Amino acid sequence: MTNAAAVADQIESELAPLSAAVSHAWWELNIAATDENERRRVELETALSDFLSDGDRFASIEAARAEADGLVRRRLDLLRHAFLPQQLPADLRSRIIELEASVDMRFSLHRGDLDGRRVDENEIRRILRESDDLGERRAAWETSKTVGAEVSDDVRELARLRNRAAHTLGFRDWFALSVAMAEMDEGKLIATLDEADRATAEPFARWKAELDERLAARFGSPAAGLQPWHYADAFFQEVPVEGGVDIDPFLESADLVELSRRTFDGIGLETRAVLERSDLFPREGKCQHAFCVDLDREGDIRVLANVVPGQQWMDTMLHELGHATFDGGFDDSLPWLLRDTHLVATEGIAILMGRLASDAEWLEGVAGVAPGEVAALSGALRAARAAEMLVFTRFVLVMTNFERSLYADPDSDLDARWWELVERYQLVTRPAGRSSPDWAAKIHIACAPVYYHTYLYGHIVASQLGATLVRECGGLVDRPAAGRLLSERVFAPGLSVRWDRLIEQATGEALTATYFGRDIAAV
C-alpha cells in the first residue's frame, strides 16, 4: 500500500464514526426540537469540526495528494473539500455552528399565528390553494413570513461569519467558497443561470399572463392588481391549479406511503427498510420540511416528511425516496469516502422520481386512475409539468441571485433586493409599502446556504436522464430495466467519478440543457 492510500485509509476510519454521530444528532433535533437535542448536535458538530480543522491532518492530505492518482487521489480530493473550509480559528467555527443550530431550531419550533390559531406550513398552504376569501389569504401569506422577522438578524450575522471564514481561506466570499467546494465552476454556473433565464423568460411571461387572467376571474380582481397572496404558495414556487392540472382529487384517499413503495417496486428498487426507519407525518416540534439522510453509509437511510394527502407530498415522497435509493445503491466494495453522492446527481435522481407524481403513465399504472381519464389529461399533464419547470426555474433565479447579493454584502438593503428580484424574475408585484425581511422566511437561505442552484441543475439532469430512459428502456414506470440502468450507471459508482463525468457516462452525452428545453417547450 502506498503512503497516500494509508493516509486516506487512516483519516477515513476516524472520520466515518464522527460523521455518523453528527448525522444522528441532526436527525434527532429535526424530529424533536428540544434544548437537549440542540446541545447534543452542537457538541457533536464541534467534535467533527475540531477533527476537520486539524492543520497537521490537512497538511498530510495535501502532501499525499501530490503523489496520488486514481481512486486514492479522488478520496484525497474529497478529504481536501471537507478539511479546507474548516481551517479556521476555533472561536469562528464554534460561533457558526452554534448560530446555525439555533436558527435551525427556531424554524422547527415556529408555527404561525393566524387570528389566534397556531398554524403550520401545511395549513398555510391549504388556505393559499383553496380559500376564496382574500382577507384570509392575505393573513395566511403574511403569517408565512413571520419566521423571517424572527431570524433575519441572525441570518445576516451568519452570512458575515461565513464570509469571514471564506476570507480567511482566500476566497472572495462564502458563495465563491461553497461553489468551489461543490466541484462547480462559478463562471459556468452564472452562464447556466443566464441560459436558463433566456430560455424561460418569454414562455414564463406568456404562461403567467394566462394564469393571471384565470386568477383575476376567480378572485374578481383586475389582473394588474394581483398580489403575492393570490398565488397558491407563499413563494410562488409551485404551479397554482389554474395554471396546471389539479391532481389532488385523484390522490385524496390514496395511501401516499404505499404508492411510493409501489412506484419503486415497479422499477425493482427496494424502499421498505428506509420507510420503516422514517418519520413521515406532521407533529408539533418537528421540522416541517422534508429530507433524506444517510446516517452511516452502511444502510441506515431515513426520510423525514410531513405527509398529508395531495400531489405535493406525493411528489416529495418520491423525491426523497429517489435520494434514498441512490444512497442505498453504492457498490459495496467502495471505501466510505466514495459511498456518497454529489448534490447535482442525487437531486437529478430525486427530481426524476418526484416528477412521476404528475406523469400520465404513473397515474394510470401506479395510482390506478382510469385509463380514459388519464388519456383525456395527458397533453395537459405534459403542459403542467413544463409549467412547473418554468415556475421553479424562475424561483431558482431569485434565490441564487439573492444569495450572491447576500454574501456580496450582508449589510445591504436585502429586503428591497429580494422584492426587486421577485418582480424581475417571477413577475410578482411587491405589495405597496411592504418592508420586511421576507427573504429570511425561506429556510434554505439560513440552513442550506448556496444550495438552490443545485435544484436547477437537478432538473437539467433529470430531463437528460429521462430522455436516456425513454431511448434505452422505453420509459421509467414499471420498467425494471430502467431501475437497473440507474443502479448500474448512476448509483453504483458513488463519488468515484466526478458528477459531470457520471452524467456523461450514464447518458452518453456531456451535461446539456437540450432535454430540459424540450420538456419546457410542452407548455
Ligand SMILES: [Zn+2]
Ligand atoms: Zn432533494
